[in-house]
Amino acid sequence: MKIYTERVRKLINPFFYTQKWPEFSFLDQWPSTAEIDCEIGFWDGTFLLDQAKKNPQKNYLGIEIRHQSLSTTTQYAANYKNIALVHGHAATLFEKWVPASVFSNIYIFFPDPWGKGRHLKRRLINQPFFELCVKVLKPQGKIWIQTDDLDYAEAIHKLLGQVFPKSFVTYSQDPWEHYPTFWKKKKILEGKQIHSFQVELRSN
Numbered sequence: 407m408k409i410y411t412e413r414v415r416k417l418i419n420p421f422f423y424t425q426k427w428p429e430f431s432f433l434d435q436w437p438s439t440a441e442i443d444c445e446i447g448f449w450d451g452t453f454l455l456d457q458a459k460k461n462p463q464k465n466y467l468g469i470e471i472r473h474q475s476l477s478t479t480t481q482y483a484a485n486y487k488n489i490a491l492v493h494g495h496a497a498t499l500f501e502k503w504v505p506a507s508v509f510s511n512i513y514i515f516f517p518d519p520w521g522k523g524r525h526l527k528r529r530l531i532n533q534p535f536f537e538l539c540v541k542v543l544k545p546q547g548k549i550w551i552q553t554d555d556l557d558y559a560e561a562i563h564k565l566l567g568q569v570f571p572k573s574f575v576t577y578s579q580d581p582w583e584h585y586p587t588f589w590k591k592k593k594i595l596e597g598k599q600i601h602s603f604q605v606e607l608r609s610n
């Protein structure tokens with residue numbers, strides 16, 4: 407397991423954190439033929455660790471902005487050669503650090519919904535973010551999104567249908583429908599409905 411992080415300061419608002427990204431690449435540690443999946447916001451690492459264990463032939467990059475999650479998951483993932491963890495904002499990393507056409511799958515389970523109004527701009531999934539996904543995904547690479555926030559789900563639905571119909575194909579089967587991430591279990595207990603999106607990058 408490789409961890410890419412730098413000295414972390416106590417942050418008032420992590421979204422204003424500008425980080426000097428390391429020069430080295432997560433690609434250097436893995437064979438160039440192996441598939442790479444990326445999970446954004448892995449929290450306690452449940453999904454990432456489970457997938458890495460079940461699919462030793464694949465590699466997993468976990469991106470997390472919350473330092474506590476990174477510290478905890480780092481301990482659990484210490485013996486996994488197919489996991490790399492990076493601390494930071496996924497959009498910034500996709501823009502400045504991740505090369506083009508590397509990921510087979512991007513998983514985003516329960517991204518922070520933020521409220522309406524002035525905090526809305528903090529949402530991870532928006533038009534610029536999908537444009538970055540077009541860059542980092544391989545042709546026919548997939549994005550898997552789940553959220554319990556109806557407003558966020560509607561915004562994602564609108565983006566996919568109106569802004570990106572030529573870039574992405576969306577479909578309805580969801581193999582992760584019953585996958586119990588920490589946040590999904592919490593939201594189901596609260597009686598929330600789960601909305602999911604399965605998106606594939608067109609190969610043309």
Ligand SMILES: C[S@@+](CC[C@H](N)C(=O)[O-])C[C@H]1O[C@@H](n2cnc3c(N)ncnc32)[C@H](O)[C@@H]1O
Binds near residue numbers: 448470475518
């Ligand atoms: C609501 S939790 C969901 C955690 C986990 N995916 C689950 O389903 O249990 C959202 C996670 O995304 C992380 N996160 C929020 N914004 C992020 C960003 N811009 N880049 C990377 N991680 C982010 C949070 O720190 C948190 O771990």
